[in-house]
Amino acid sequence: MNPTLTIFIILLPFAAFVINGLLSNKLPHKTAGWLAVIAIGISTILSWQTAVSYFLQSEPYIRQLVVNITWLRFTETLQVDMGILLDPISVMMLVVITTVSLMVFVYSLGYMQGEKGFVRYFAFLSLFSFSMLGLVVATNLFQMYMFWELVGVSSYLLIGYYYNKPEAVAAAKKAFIVTRFADFGFLVGILILSYYTGTFDFITITNPENPAIISMTGISFMGISVLTWAVVLIFMGGAGKSAMFPLHIWLPDAMEGPTPVSALIHAATMVVAGVFLVARMFPVVVFHAPAALDVVAFIGAFTLLFAAIIACTQTDIKRILAFSTMSQIGYMMLALGVSGYGHEGLGFTASMFHLFTHAFFKALLFLGAGSIIHALQANDIRQMGGLRKYQPVTHILFLIACLAIAGIPPFAGFFSKDEILTAALASHTVYFGIATLAAALTAFYMFRLYFLVFWNNERTYAHTPHESPAIMLIPMSVLAGGSVVAGFIPFGNFVTSDLKSLETHVHLNVAVISTAVALAGITIAWLFYKRKSEIPDTIAARLGGLYQTIYRKFYIDEIYLFITKRIIFNLVSQPLAWFDRHIIDGFMDLTATATNWISAELKEFQSGQLQKYAYIFLSGVILIVLVVLYTYS
């Protein structure tokens, strides 16, 4: 396949966005929906073709610039290119994004049927796919940053899709502001890095032997090398997008958007952009800024456990999944953080592998949740129960996804999680402990959700819930197929830190431990939630304040509100606003008032009284004559 064809992978969704966006009032719903689906469908086929032809090359894989256009040329040395960079991670991401997008697009045809703004929805969804694809194939930091922001915008637009709902608008704003705040760090990092290296280009920047990079390790600022600063700041952008603690607060609220959007953007693709970014910078980070990698590992591990604990107490089906997403991304970050290079690069491969498998089962979980919400018009799991009778297909597919995320062999999550645990074990026992504990919690909260929704509390509904239409079930089945088989892909052959193949195999000790804890988690969930039982409430009551704290998400939102409202608003913004209103505006007002007053006085001269004019004129003449006489005599 001609590699320049890859440009159509990106341009087709963009075309769909432009057509749907411009004709949003004119196009019939069906045409618009299928147009977007066909565009992303062709992209998907092209992506798979690209992947096959790329990975069929002999190893080691090379980084290929298949398209490269000089876009902005400021000076001889400073220029911004646009192009397509193919390497194992970007090709892998192309496949993930287009495949999950296609499934979500098809699903949306059913889920969003009859919604007002259906065409707008598909336009934004296409915009998102375009931006995300542009992000992963970026040839340089600047292109990545641009598409990074575009992804943020489309996320904002889609979270705020139900714009007459105040919570959705607030959530959209929150998501945009928090990620934008994080992107500020990203931008500063880019500027530092490109200032010292003189380029944005990824191939040059991520080459660990690049002398400019090596010289950056020698320059230190506040005791830390500038390279580490740059990388940590870039990671700040990644942490914002990937909802890592403490920039995670936007993700649970982002669930106000339509459920397929949550599946695509806030579970499978956009939120892993941070992981992708770290992976992209990985070769240089691992050699020259190991401290930054420690930060990544620490934040990843912390978020992993933190989000898993919160997920156990939530009652909104989508919020549980959102915290689960944060936790799983924590796994990916942790794996990257503990990874080495080359032969020790298991963590890198594991992270990418988990990203790949997670995209399938998490998208499936969200689509399953969407199917349930579609049937019940409710989000709260306390209002659900016994749904297995009404939605048998959704039930089976959801169960597959739960097993996959819990890490039960032979589902996909087991293999990737196993690699992550192995990598964590090789690095530090504490990381291994956290990861194992989180694995147990993952199994617990997922099966808590599963049992509460599909078993427990057999109730009669006012409107009997119906199974979703085939157009929603087919994409879910495809994703379920992915969740089952994706684990068997020999990922180490394809995606590694040094582009050479890496031998990976299941580590029996780790596998036994992780499966055992997952089964334990499932068993506890089964005991607690299979039937209506008093145990969970008793435990919650026993835990008292601790339970409340977790239920309230450790009051992080409240802390943010305290900092922003009390400290920043009251102590900084309000004095500044006062200064602006009274001093700066006051000065301007004074100028205006004075001018006004003077002109009001001056206009009295022009009274229309001829004799007054003559009088003034004559007085002036006499005055001039007197002055002349006085001066010259």
Place this chain on the structure above:
Amino acid sequence: MIDQVPLSHVLSVSSLMFFIGAYGFLTRKNLVTMLIGVELMLNAVNINFVAFDRYLYPSGINGHFFALFIIAIAAAEAAVAIAIFINLYRNIRSIDVEEVDKMKY
């Protein structure tokens, strides 16, 4: 005979005439009376021209020339002014200068 009258006397007369004219122009409300004031001022100037010509440059006729010129201008000016007054009267039924203030700010 005229030589026995010093220049200053003639100038005094012309100044007096000028300021009488100016006074009339500034105080009278009737536009015709004001026009008379203007004519007085013009003629005061004419006296000055002729007087300076006669006393200071007896050989030349520049002053006479100017005086004639001003008389011609004054005639034209009077014609225009009176035309304006008539139009004004037709429009506002008055030739009081204080009522002509349409063109203020």
